[in-house]
Amino acid sequence: METPVRSTTLALDLGNSFAKAAVFVGGALAGPIVRFEYPNWEVADGLVTNHGVENIVYSSVANVPPRELMDKWTKAQRRVISLQAGNPLPFPSRYATPETLGQDRIAAVLGCLASFPPNTAPATTPTPARDSGAKLIVDAGTCVTTDLLDGTGTHLGGNISPGVRMRLRAMHEFTAKLPEPEPAAVEGAVGSTTVSALRHGAQLGLVYELEGLYFRLLPAHPGLELVLTGGDGEWLAEKLSVPCSLRPDLVLRGLLQLTSIYVRNES
Ligand SMILES: Nc1ncnc2c1ncn2[C@@H]1O[C@H](COP(=O)(O)OP(=O)(O)O)[C@@H](O)[C@H]1O
Ligand SMILES: CC(C)(COP(=O)(O)O)[C@@H](O)C(=O)NCCC(=O)O
Numbered sequence: 001m002e003t004p005v006r007s008t009t010l011a012l013d014l015g016n017s018f019a020k021a022a023v024f025v026g027g028a029l030a031g032p033i034v035r036f037e038y039p040n041w042e043v044a045d046g047l048v049t050n051h052g053v054e055n056i057v058y059s060s061v062a063n064v065p066p067r068e069l070m071d072k073w074t075k076a077q078r079r080v081i082s083l084q085a086g087n088p089l090p091f092p093s094r095y096a097t098p099e100t101l102g103q104d105r106i107a108a109v110l111g112c113l114a115s116f117p118p119n120t121a122p123a124t125t126p127t128p129a130r131d132s133g134a135k136l137i138v139d140a141g142t143c144v145t146t147d148l149l150d151g152t153g154t155h156l157g158g159n160i161s162p163g164v165r166m167r168l169r170a171m172h173e174f175t176a177k178l179p180e181p182e183p184a185a186v187e188g189a190v191g192s193t194t195v196s197a198l199r200h201g202a203q204l205g206l207v208y209e210l211e212g213l214y215f216r217l218l219p220a221h222p223g224l225e226l227v228l229t230g231g232d233g234e235w236l237a238e239k240l241s242v243p244c245s246l247r248p249d250l251v252l253r254g255l256l257q258l259t260s261i262y263v264r265n266e267s
């Protein structure tokens, strides 16, 4: 993987519900991950000014930063970097429509490859006894995306599934009588009220879906581990009973990798 550029970079992950922003100095986070709603772009602009940011890199599946803001940054000699549709993916992938793979998913794969470098050394024992080093990225936001990386770092594909709020809202919208509860802590295996039944179905349903996918993939990918990110990553990490690590900065770190690739290609 790339060595992060020795400069100050603002990474912006523009999702369907929220924007997430973080400043990196070299390869290290210079502060917390900041979550903001649209169109509060002044939050991002404030980070750029306060940290003397040199590079701004973003992925977007929703709103791009407004043209005026990008013009302002460019005029102030800041480098603005984004993924361009139609460019080859920056990793090997079997996705048959790479041109429509979400930019957040591309960045998450880059972040995963940087956080868990693939083992390209030849196998010393025959598979499948060996830990394959495979990772299943789970980005639990508006939608839940999964992306499977084998031990060599090849992206094998993944799934798109409704996020927790979308599940709860859909049951409210598509029925006459169901309420729309807020997501909350769920205990036990079955609900005992309408609200807890909805939460169990929506929230634990997602847990079981991910555990089911893990066990479905495990025989072909021994040692598989889930790598969780996104707004619902934290409680999922607590509930899941399969191997997983929580990486809230996965997409942002992937964007930092993209900056390194871009800067290297520029020079
Ligand atoms: N403080 C919070 N405010 C709003 N949503 C939150 C918060 N913490 C967790 N969530 C959950 O995070 C989800 C959004 O996650 P996020 O990764 O930001 O989505 P996206 O990338 O699609 O914008 C919401 O659907 C909600 O379930
Ligand atoms: C699936 C998504 C909507 C997820 O976005 P999010 O839930 O993070 O806002 C986004 O990754 C997207 O628009 N993907 C394009 C389709 C694809 O990845 O194949």
Ligand SMILES: [K+]
Pocket: 139, 140, 141, 142, 143, 144, 145, 230
């Ligand atoms: K997502």
